[in-house]
Amino acid sequence: MSWKKYILAFGIxxxxxxxxxxxxxxxxxxxxxxxxxxxxxxxxxxxxxxxxFELLGxxxxxxxxxxxxxxxxxxxxxxxxxxAESNLGSSNSDVVQLKKQYSLLEIKxxxxxxxxAQKCHLKPVYILYFYTNDGxxxxxxxxGEVLTYLRGQYPTLRVYSFDYNLDLSALHTLTSLRSxxxxxxxxxxxxxxxxxxxxxxxxxxxxxxxxxxxxxxxSAAK
Amino acid sequence: MDWSLGIxxxxxxxxxxxxxxxISFIEHQPAKKTTARPxxxxxxxxxxxxxxxxxxxxxxxxxLLALDYPKDKLEILVIDDGSTDKxxxxxxxxxxxxxxxxxxxxxxGGKYSAMNWGIEHSSGELIGFLDADSFVAxxxxxxxxxxxxxKPEMMALAPSMKVFRPRRMIExxxxxxxxxxxxxxxxxxxxxxxSVLPGPFSIYRRxxxxxxxxxxxxxxxxxxEMTFRMHAHGLKLSNAHTAHVYTTVPKTTWKLVKQRTRWxxxxxxxSQEYSFMYLNPRFGNFGxxxxxxxxxxxxxxxxxxxYVLLHLGSSIIxxxxxxxxxxxxxxxxAPHLEWFYLNTSMMTFLILITLSMTFFAVYVGNTIVxxxxxxxxxxxxxxxxxxxxxxxLARAAWGALxxxxxSWR
Numbered sequence: 001m002s003w004k005k006y007i008l009a010f011g012i013x014x015x016x017x018x019x020x021x022x023x024x025x026x027x028x029x030x031x032x033x034x035x036x037x038x039x040x041x042x043x044x045x046x047x048x049x050x051x052x053f054e055l056l057g058x059x060x061x062x063x064x065x066x067x068x069x070x071x072x073x074x075x076x077x078x079x080x081x082x083x084a085e086s087n088l089g090s091s092n093s094d095v096v097q098l099k100k101q102y103s104l105l106e107i108k109x110x111x112x113x114x115x116x117a118q119k120c121h122l123k124p125v126y127i128l129y130f131y132t133n134d135g136x137x138x139x140x141x142x143x144g145e146v147l148t149y150l151r152g153q154y155p156t157l158r159v160y161s162f163d164y165n166l167d168l169s170a171l172h173t174l175t176s177l178r179s180x181x182x183x184x185x186x187x188x189x190x191x192x193x194x195x196x197x198x199x200x201x202x203x204x205x206x207x208x209x210x211x212x213x214x215x216x217x218x219s220a221a222k
Numbered sequence: 223m224d225w226s227l228g229i230x231x232x233x234x235x236x237x238x239x240x241x242x243x244x245i246s247f248i249e250h251q252p253a254k255k256t257t258a259r260p261x262x263x264x265x266x267x268x269x270x271x272x273x274x275x276x277x278x279x280x281x282x283x284x285x286l287l288a289l290d291y292p293k294d295k296l297e298i299l300v301i302d303d304g305s306t307d308k309x310x311x312x313x314x315x316x317x318x319x320x321x322x323x324x325x326x327x328x329x330x331g332g333k334y335s336a337m338n339w340g341i342e343h344s345s346g347e348l349i350g351f352l353d354a355d356s357f358v359a360x361x362x363x364x365x366x367x368x369x370x371x372x373k374p375e376m377m378a379l380a381p382s383m384k385v386f387r388p389r390r391m392i393e394x395x396x397x398x399x400x401x402x403x404x405x406x407x408x409x410x411x412x413x414x415x416x417s418v419l420p421g422p423f424s425i426y427r428r429x430x431x432x433x434x435x436x437x438x439x440x441x442x443x444x445x446x447e448m449t450f451r452m453h454a455h456g457l458k459l460s461n462a463h464t465a466h467v468y469t470t471v472p473k474t475t476w477k478l479v480k481q482r483t484r485w486x487x488x489x490x491x492x493s494q495e496y497s498f499m500y501l502n503p504r505f506g507n508f509g510x511x512x513x514x515x516x517x518x519x520x521x522x523x524x525x526x527x528x529y530v531l532l533h534l535g536s537s538i539i540x541x542x543x544x545x546x547x548x549x550x551x552x553x554x555x556a557p558h559l560e561w562f563y564l565n566t567s568m569m570t571f572l573i574l575i576t577l578s579m580t581f582f583a584v585y586v587g588n589t590i591v592x593x594x595x596x597x598x599x600x601x602x603x604x605x606x607x608x609x610x611x612x613x614x615l616a617r618a619a620w621g622a623l624x625x626x627x628x629s630w631r
Contacts, residue, residue, distance in 0.1 A: 009242040016237060020571035027566045034562060083563060142548050149550045200549040 031084050032094045038077050039101050045073070046108050061120035074109060075151065077102060078161065090133050090163075100168050106160045107170050113158065125210045126158035128188035130180060132165050139198035143185040146201050154214040225529055226569065232522040233572045239515050240579040243409040250412045252590055255464040260367045264347040266425070267297040268363075269340030271333050272354035276307040278470060283316050283323060285357035285468075290364050298323045299340045300354075304330030309354075333421075334437040334444035341431050349426050356422035356469040357386060365465035366425050377457040378426040379465070380407060380419045382591050386468040391602040392478060395610075396471040397593060398584055398603035404463065405587035411461035413507035417516065418446045419459060423467035430457060443488025450496045453508045463590050479614045486520065486618035493517060494622075520615060527612025577604070 081102055085095050110126070117124050129147055131140040147159050162171055164184055178188050183196040189208050205211055268286055272279055279300070286298050300313045302325060313325045328339055341349055348370065352358060358381075366379055382404045385397040410416045419426075424445065434455050440447030452459055472478035493500070493513065500517075502509040545552075557563075581600075588595055 005242065005245055009238055009245055012241045012245075013234060013238040016241075016575055017234065017572070020568045020575070023571060024566060024568040031562060079558075080562060087567065142544055145544060145550065146548045149548070149553075152553075152555070198547070200547065201551075202549050 028084070028087055031080070031087070032098065035077065035080050035084060035098050038073065038080065039098065039105065042073050042077065042105050043101075046105060046112065049112055050108075061122075074106065077105075085133075096166070099163055099166055103162055103166055103168055103171050106162070107174060110158075110160050123210070123213070124158055125154070125156070125190060125208060125214055126160065127190075127208070128174070128178065129159055129161040130164045130175070130184060130186040130188075131161060132163060132184055134165060137184040140185045143187075143198050146199065146204060149201060150204060150211075153216055154211055156214050157211065228525050229529060229569065230572075232526055233569070233576060235515075235518055235522060236576055237572070237579070239511075239519070240576065240583070242511070243406070243583070244579065246409045246412045247405075247586060252408050252463050252586075255365070258368065260364060260371055262371075263292050263295045264367065264370075265295050265297070265345065266291065266348045266350060266363060266367070267299060267340070267344035267346030268350045268352055269337060269344060270298065270300045270352050270354050271303060271336030271340065272300060272305065272309055272313075273303040273330065273333070273336070274305045274307045274309060275354035276305075276309050276312060278355040279309055280312055280316070281357055282352060282354045283313070285359075286352065287320060287323075288360050289358065289362065290360050291367075293322060296322065296363075297344060297346055299344055300325050301336040301340045302327045303333065303336040304328065332439060333442075334439055337444065338436040341436060344428075347428055349428055349431070350423060351421060351425075352423050352467070353421040353469065356467055358423050359466040359468070362423060362465045362467060366423075366462050369460065369462035369465070370425075370427075373460055375458050376460045377430050378419055378424060378452065378459040379462045380416055380459070381423045381465040381467045382407070382461070382463045383420060383422060384466055384468050384591050384593060386470045388471070388599070390473055391598070391606065392475055393471055393473060394596075394599040395602040395606045396478070398595060398599050399607060400471075401587040401591060401593050401595065402580065402584045403587070404591050405583040407461045408463050408587075408590065410512060411463075413511060414458065415453075415506065415508035415512040416459050416461060417449060417508070417512050419449050421445050422469045423465070433457070441488045441491040442484050443492060446485075446488050447492050447495075450492055450499070453505055454496060454499060466591060475610060479610065479617065482611070482614035483617040483621065486615055487621045489516065489520070490618060490622040520619075523611055524615050524619065527608070527615070530608070531612070 081095070081098060084098065085092075088095050090096075110128070113124055113126070116122065127147065129143070131137060131144060133140060144161070147161070151157055151159050162174070164175065164180075164182070164186075178194060180186055180188075180194055181196065185196070185198060187195045187199065187204075187207075189195065190210060195207060199207065270279070270282060270286070275282075283298070283300070286296075289296065298320075300323060302310050302313065304327075310325065310327060313323065317323050317325055324343075326339060326343060328336065337351060340351070348367070350363075350366070362381065366381070369379055370376060383400050385393060385400050388394050388397040407416060430452065434451050434457065437444040438447055449459065472481050493516075496513075499505045499509040500513050544550075584595070584600075584603075593599075
């Protein structure tokens with residue numbers, strides 16, 4: 001019996017495992033870099049919109065209302081973050097950092113959107129959605145699915161989702177401004193009082209009658 | 223608890239074993255078939271144990287009659303183990319035309335008893351066995367005899383097995399599995415650690431039975447027990463990979479599960495009886511590698527099967543509950559095609575590497591037996607095997623735990 005062969009086989013197997021681990025880590029790092037680059041781009045876009053908004057003063061509403069601010073980019077970023085979070089875990093420091101930055105961008109977009117709406121007399125439909133994925137909210141995943149579905153059905157519906165437990169002062173300010181009780185999932189629909197607990201598609205559509213004013217994905221495609 | 227740790231351990235062990243066999247393959251690649259003839263032709267007795275084999279025994283006898291081997295050196299003994307169908311009549315008709323086919327009728331006593339009956343009534347220097355649902359290639363015996371002459375220290379030889387005319391998916395699945403088995407058998411041969419001399423066309427020197435006795439009931443896996451016993455007594459065995467035999471395989475999932483339950487349970491129960499060989503360097507690679515890995519593979523496959531079943535089951539149930547609770551109507555969502563969304567977890571890579579190595583093993587096996595493997599064969603194997611195998615393993619484990627004998631049919 002040759003012990004060398006046993007040891008060689010062990011070495012090769014360990015090397016295969018090491019290579020798989022290395023490739024996975026590299027790809028995850030690439031994903032983080034990709035998200036970071038997207039966040040930077042969105043950050044620049046928001047800054048540009050804010051500057052444009054301040055510069056114009058008497059805003060040219062026809063320009064702004066015809067191009068919804070960063071909606072597509074934020075949605076795409078959300079789904080990428082979700083992949084990174086599921087691969088690396090919600091406690092991963094990179095993921096937490098990116099989520100914080102994402103939440104800030106959402107808040108800035110939300111504030112900008114409200115200011116634009118006020119000046120241009122627009123009536124955007126938006127939902128501030130608060131969740132946690134620390135395991136204490138059984139219904140949060142389902143609530144997220146419902147919102148993803150609605151966002152697909154109504155492309156101009158703005159959904160801002162926030163991890164309630166994220167340690168971010170701007171987010172704390174938002175939750176206290178909205179007088180959230182801490183019960184999750186929670187929805188703030190168009191500046192109204194918070195709604196708590198899981199809601200199905202039908203229930204949310206009843207809660208948001210304004211959805212009827214929005215173009216659906218099928219009508220928008222025509 | 224994160225049960226995926228068990229999957230990583232299983233993958234490590236599985237990969238280690240495959241790497242070990244690949245090193246063995248690189249060291250000793252299987253020799254190609256030659257046109258050389260044996261230097262002499264020893265007398266060979268071919269024993270065909272049968273019980274109610276009226277549909278296949280004629281084909282088995284035809285294949286034996288077609289063997290490229292001197293007729294005066296070949297004795298064919300058909301042992302009818304109390305058949306209640308027309309097996310006896312068919313063999314009698316063959317005997318009338320070919321007197322060297324001899325029919326022995328006995329009361330039903332099980333396959334091992336029919337094989338022993340054949341040994342006791344045979345006169346050959348070499349004694350081979352051929353299940354009555356198997357068909358040997360024309361040059362099969364010549365190849366066996368050549369190998370015995372090239373390796374005089376070998377006391378028994380196993381052939382390369384092929385599936386006879388696979389048509390259904392379940393047969394195609396077994397065709398790939400048997401091709402994979404050809405690679406495994408050859409690699410085990412390189413390690414001097416063949417784990418079973420199969421019923422179809424294994425050939426023994428007469429001395430084997432004189433030295434260590436006849437076949438035993440051995441939980442309906444008499445061939446496996448004989449192999450274990452030979453290793454225990456230091457008798458060498460090898461694989462004549464150029465000798466091909468075709469065997470009919472179960473045509474339904476249930477029949478396959480029953481057959482494999484018997485084999486797997488036999489492995490567990492024989493392992494128990496020969497437990498002294500496990501991790502015992504005295505028995506070489508058979509005791510150090512093949513037996514322990516066989517048992518680990520058994521447990522790992524059960525674990526993985528249970529893991530996949532649980533995950534799949536809970537995913538389906540959760541998905542159904544989600545759809546019911548959310549009231550999201552059925553709709554199609556376009557898949558993300560960017561690399562970002564590809565599953566690039568470590569487990570995915572390891573599973574792909576393991577599958578690639580399995581594919582390579584099938585490829586090497588196929589260079590030996592030259593099966594006509596189609597895309598449907600591969601799909602049948604990769605889609606079905608992983609789901610069906612845990613069923614027979616679980617049944618075998620349960621049967622062994624209850625010390626219950628598996629059934630033949």
